[in-house]
Amino acid sequence: MGPGLFTDPTVGFYVDGVNYTSNGMFDLDLTDVERIEVLRGPQGTLYGGNSLAGIINVITKKPDNFTDARVSVTADTLERRKVSVGVNTPLIEDQLYGGLSLAFTDNNGHLTNIHNGKDYGAREDFVARAKLRWEPTYTFESDLILDFQRLRGDSYALGSAAFIKNNPDKVDHDYDGEDNRDAYGITLVMRNEFSRFDFTSITGWRDWDSYNSADQDASSQTNYIYHNIAKEEQKQFSQELRWASNTASDLQWLAGLYGYYAEYKTKSTNMLDYTAIGWGGPYTDYTNVEKENSGYAAFGQVDYSLTERLTLTAGLRVDMEKRNADIQSNNQSSPSVNIQGDKDFNEWLPKAGVSYAPDSSALIYGTISQGYRAGGFDHLYPNQDDPTYDSETSTNYELGYKASFLDNSLELSTALFYIDIKDQQVQQLVQSTNTIMTDNAGRGRSQGIEFETRYTPAPGWLMELGGSYTNAEYKDYENCAMTSLQSCSGNKMVNTPELTANFALQNTRPLTEQLSLFSRLDVIHVGEYYFNSLNTLQQDPYQLVNVKLGVEAQDWDVYLWAKNALDEYYSTVEFDFGSGHTVEASDPQSFGLTFNAYY
Structure with a gap:
């Protein structure tokens, strides 16, 4: 679907029902x-909105009417160490339960900065999550969740492509960047079961602060400097109310209301000197941004069983969002910018589907659904004459089949899909000013097939196989480098490999009455893809092999493992803003040991 690097995300990310609306969260x-x-x-x-490509929904464990505790310790050859502990216990039997989990990660950094000889890539991360669950009656339940994160670490390990691909364990930075974050969250979920429907209320508050500084020029070359400092503050409040049927009938329904409010503030400073490449300097750019986003929605969906095997689905969401921005920018390569304004975005998002179960172990379905993400104000390198970009919408057609065979020992799932994207949000390189702007391409299309299987040929054995073919192209995308001479129509969408595949083989074998031997092999193939819409920066196909071997008991287990066992190189990011091909290397081969204990 394309990235949301400088815009709203394309994949919705939820934790315990709360939408994390920003990529940074x-x-x-x-x-x-x-x-x-x-x-x-x-x-x-x-x-x-922000769910064009799908949803990742994380559900954390609830404390219950019994006590359980766990501890986990991990260390690996990349100098990373992690300790996590957790406990859940009843506070008042059959009524009030509490839980607490803590995790600390320490990483000295496996890279070397050849400019000063220091280790690079360090990270210290502390997270905590506390829960209070209250069940005063059989029909009412509430969950209060508090979470916190404190992260301190080094910034991006960027470098020139020629250097990093030959030296993936090194960087050459003359500026020590930092990546520091503090996050706080409060979630309150209340549920009540009535005679004909269930009612759920989800209230969420997120507070996210970040200080990031980086050696964006990714080198120590004299008179060539691009150092960036960005301070960000984000606050988000959301409220969702849902009503859902809970009786056995041919008609099942769900209805809801949703609203959110978010504040975003950033102060960005770029220290620049391009004397070495003839672009002048030194000089300093400043950008101060204050944005307010808010939205309201009403939604509903019904499933009606025409027969025991045939079900019809229909849904609709009315979504209204407002974007308000105050942007002040002083850029040496272009006139100063002063933007103040607001913009509204309204969408009707329907869904229709049909499913047929030929028997109790198979399902055939077809759906047509729409998604979108709102437009907004382009604040990275704002343009006084064109400060906004429009909403992106998509229509998804899907035909799928799911079934189980051989007494449920073999499971198969496959889907054909066709996605039509209008006003696709894209990032464009403005070569004349060496900046990036967010704009709308005319049209995009993504089509293909996905499949996955799980097979248990004998007790203790598991085989998994999955894959996809995706043909994702820009169908109408002119002036894609802000020049009339360059068109990206017909080019592949960024970060979208045509072929992916994964295979896993897992075995659990008894050693004694109390101990079992666990082993697992994972092989992942990622086909070639592009990092830019011009399709000039290409990632070659690569394969990742992960291996895990361990001993399991009832109340403890220990594993030896290898990630990227064949030490395959690939880039996590590649770009060229006009001053050179820059990349960041993926994690190399690593071996580790993990010990878990349970009570």
Whole structure:
């Protein structure tokens, strides 16, 4: 679907029902996860904007009417160490329960900065999550969740492509960047079961502060400097109310209301000197941004069973959002910018579907659904004459089949999809000013097939196989480098490999009455893809092999593992803003040991 690097995300990310609306909020270590749900394709009807590509829904463990505790210790060859602990216990039997989980990660940094000889890539991360669950009656339940994160670390490990690809364990920085974050959150979930429906209220508050500084020129070259400092503050309040049927009938329904308010403030300073490449300097750019985003929505969905095997689905969401911005920018390469204003975005997001179960172990379905993400104000390098970009919308057509065979030992799931994207939000390089702007391409299209299987041929054995073919192209994208001479129509969408595949083989074998031997092999293939819409920066295909071997008991387990066992190189990011091809290397081969104990 394309990235949301400088815009709203394309994938909705939820933790215990609260939407993390900013990309910066995603990087949070969750130590008490119960399960993760993945919904693929536009989910606009029930989840609203920023869900064009799908939803990642994280559900953490609830404390209950018994005491359990756990501790985990991990260390690896990349000098990373992690300790996490957690406990859940009843505070008042059959009524009030509490839980607390803590995790601390310490990383000295496995890279070397050849400019000063110091280690690079250090990170200290502390997270905490406290829960209070109250069940005063059989029909009412409330969960209060408090979470906190404190992160201190080095900034991006960027470098020139020629240097990093030959020296993936090194950087050459003459400026020590930092990546510091503090995050706080409060979630209150209340549920009540009535005679004909269930009512749920989800209230969320997020506070996220960041200080990031980086050696963006990614070198120690004299008279060539691009150092950036950005201070960000984000606050978000959201409220969702849902009513859902709970009786056995041919008609099942869900209805809801949603609202949110978010504040975003950033102060960015760029210290620049391009004397070495003939662009002048030194000089300093400043950008101060204050934005307020708010939105309201009403949504509903019904499922009606025409027969025992045939079900029809219909849904609709009305979404209204407002963007307000105050942007002040002083850029040496262009006139000063002063932007103040607001813009409204309103969308109707329908969904229709049909499913047919030929028997109790198979399902055939088809859906048509719409998704979107709102437009907004381009604040990275704002343009006084064109400060905004429009909403992006998508229509998704999907036909799928799910089934189980051989007494449920073999599971198969496959889907064909076609996605039509209008006014696709894209980032464009303005070569004349060496800046990036967010704009709308005319049209995009993504189509393909996905499949996954799980097979248990014998007790203790598990085989998994999955893959996808995706043909994602810009169908109408002119002036993609802000010049009339360059068109990206027909080019591949960024970060979208045509072919992906994964294979896993897992075995659990008894050693004694109390001990079992666990082993697992994972192989992942990622086909070639592009980092830019011009399709000039390409990532070659690569394969990742992960191995895990351990001993498991009832109240403890220990594992030896290897990640990227064949030490495959690939880039996590590549770009060229006009002054050179810059990359960041992925994690190299690592071996580790993990010990878990349970009570």
